[in-house]
Each structure stands twice: as C-alpha cells, then as structure tokens.
Amino acid sequence: MPSNKATAAAPIATGVLLAGTAxxxxxxxxxxxxTTLALAGGLSAVAVGxxxxxxxxxxxxxxxxxxxxxxxxxxxxxxxxxxxxxxxxIALA
Numbered sequence: 001m002p003s004n005k006a007t008a009a010a011p012i013a014t015g016v017l018l019a020g021t022a023x024x025x026x027x028x029x030x031x032x033x034x035t036t037l038a039l040a041g042g043l044s045a046v047a048v049g050x051x052x053x054x055x056x057x058x059x060x061x062x063x064x065x066x067x068x069x070x071x072x073x074x075x076x077x078x079x080x081x082x083x084x085x086x087x088x089x090i091a092l093a
Contacts, residue, residue, distance in 0.1 A: 008053035011080070015045030018084065034087045041083030044076045051076070 019042030022035045029035075051073050 005053065008049040010049070011045040011052070012049030015042045015047075015049060015080070018042030018045065022087075037083040037087035041080045041087060044080035044083065048073060048076045048080060 018038055022038035022042060025032075025035045026039070
C-alpha cells in the first residue's frame with residue numbers, strides 16, 4: 001500500500017504545473033475561459049493532494065470522522081477533473 005506522501009505527490013505536482021501555466025497565460029494574454037478553468041482545476045488538484053497528505057482524504061474508507069471530509073474531497077476531485085477536461089478541450093479546439 002503506497003504511503004500518503006507518494007499518493008499526494010501526483011495531484012500536487014499536476015496542480016502546481018497546471019495552475020502555474022494558467023497564471024502565466026493570464027499574465028500574458030489576460031483572463032480567458034480556459035485559463036480560468038485551468039486555474040480552478042490546478043488549485044483543486046493541489047487541494048486534493050494536500051487533503052490526502054494531511055489525512056483528510058475522503059477516499060479512505062477507514063476515515064470515519066464525519067461525512068463532510070468525504071464530500072469535500074470528492075467534490076474537489078470532481079471539480080479538478082472537470083476543469084482540466086473542459087480547459088483542455090477548449091484549448092485544443
């Protein structure tokens with residue numbers, strides 16, 4: 001079973017790269033819909049990674065503190081995936 005640090009590394013690294021790229025594009029070309037989506041997706045991915053790293057992961061079945069953490073993590077993961085997919089689709093179109 002992988003450690004929390006290894007599991008959290010992928011969304012944090014991806015989120016930082018995506019948010020950094022979106023921020024650079026906003027600085028150069030102004031605010032566009034795909035850059036807004038990319039920035040939201042990147043920040044959401046970082047938030048998911050940080051929640052896994054701190055142990056607040058909603059994907060862990062042993063974490064029975066309350067349902068709030070479960071819904072928050074799943075919502076952030078959904079927002080990240082949706083924003084990345086829509087932003088990539090708009091950028092490629």
